[in-house]
Amino acid sequence: MNRLLILGVVLLAVVITAASALFTVHQTQQVLITQFGQPIRVIRDPGLHVKVPFIQAVIAFDRRLLDFEAPGEEVILADQRRLIVDSFTRFRVTDPLLFYQTAGAAESGIRGRLSSIVSSSLRRVLGSEPLLAVLSNDRLRVMNEIRRQVNEEARRFGIEVADVRIRRADLPQENTQAILSRMQSERERVAREARAEGAEGAARIRAAADRDRTVLLAEAQASADILRGQGEQEATRIFADAFQRDPGFFQFYRTMQAYREVFGEGSESRLLLTPDSDFFRYLREAPTVAR
Structure with a gap:
């Protein structure tokens, strides 16, 4: 037992x-x-x-990639604009011995130091860049520079930084309203300039149209006067030719035209003549119609 x-x-x-x-x-x-x-x-x-x-x-x-999300912080850019920046970092432990000696046995020990490193790099790099660089295609270059600086400082803790990204970049509330007002004023200025240019163009087109109209009317009036003169000349020639061929008939024809204009329907002409006036010669000489 x-x-x-x-x-x-x-x-x-x-x-x-x-x-x-x-x-x-x-x-x-x-x-x-x-x-x-x-x-x-x-x-x-x-x-x-x-x-x-x-x-x-x-x-x-x-040994896999680990994520670290930095809290949002306010950063002053090169053009004195202020941004609220949220970033995240992806890193891996490459030297466990150095990591243990500098940050301790737990991964949480590196997060406080990494937060300080990322914050310093963000302020340093973004502080030398204007707002346009952060919001344009230059953003990739800015992020690569931040990652390079963070990686250089993080190596002394036995870690390698694979990527640093700005997840969100917002203007502070007080700056947002000011920028929106400035953008609105700029758009209104552009609209005023466009309207002024449009009014100027319209006035220029209207003046050119009025000038062309005046020229066309003058040319048309001149052509009409020429044609009228030519017509009157031709009519005078025809009358003169008719008068030369038969002066008696021509005089009779013109007198009949005068009778029609004076005694025609709707005529309101008033004549003060003596009965023996030459105007009534053809009426006096007309044969009497037997009843």
Whole structure:
């Protein structure tokens, strides 16, 4: 019975010792072995590994990309504009030993330092850039410069910064209204200039049209006067020719025209003549119609 108890105790001790000596490294992890708080070695190969039981400890670090979201902060740009900037950073632990020595065993230890590094780089880089660079295609260049600076400072903590991005860049509320008012004033100025240019163009077109109209009317009037003169000349020639051929008939024809104009329907002419006036000669000489 005593032998069985001793054997059981020995087996239990062996199991406990083996459990303390053996450990597994996952493919997403890298491990730092410490002995009495002092780092001994780094293991990056996944699989089953051995350490000194009860003396050495295993500290695992994630080897994948980790995310860090910095709180929003106000940044003054080169043109003295103010922006509220929210950023996020993606990093990985590349040197577990240096990370342990500078930031501690937990990943949370690096976040406070990383927040300070990112904030300093954002203020330094954005402080030398105008608002247009942050809102245009130059934003990629600005972000690359921020990432480069953050990465240089983060290396002393055993981490590598893969990317730094500005997630949101907003104007402060008091500046937003001022900028909107300025934009509205600028749009109104452009609209006034466009209306003034349109009115000027309309006046120029209207003046040109009036000038062309005056010229056309003058040319038409001149042509009409010429045609009228030519017509009157031709009529005078025809009358003169008719008069030369038969003066008596011509005089009779003109007198009949005068009778029609004076005595015709609708005529309101008033003549004051004596009965023996030459105007009534053809009426006096007309034969009497027998009844």
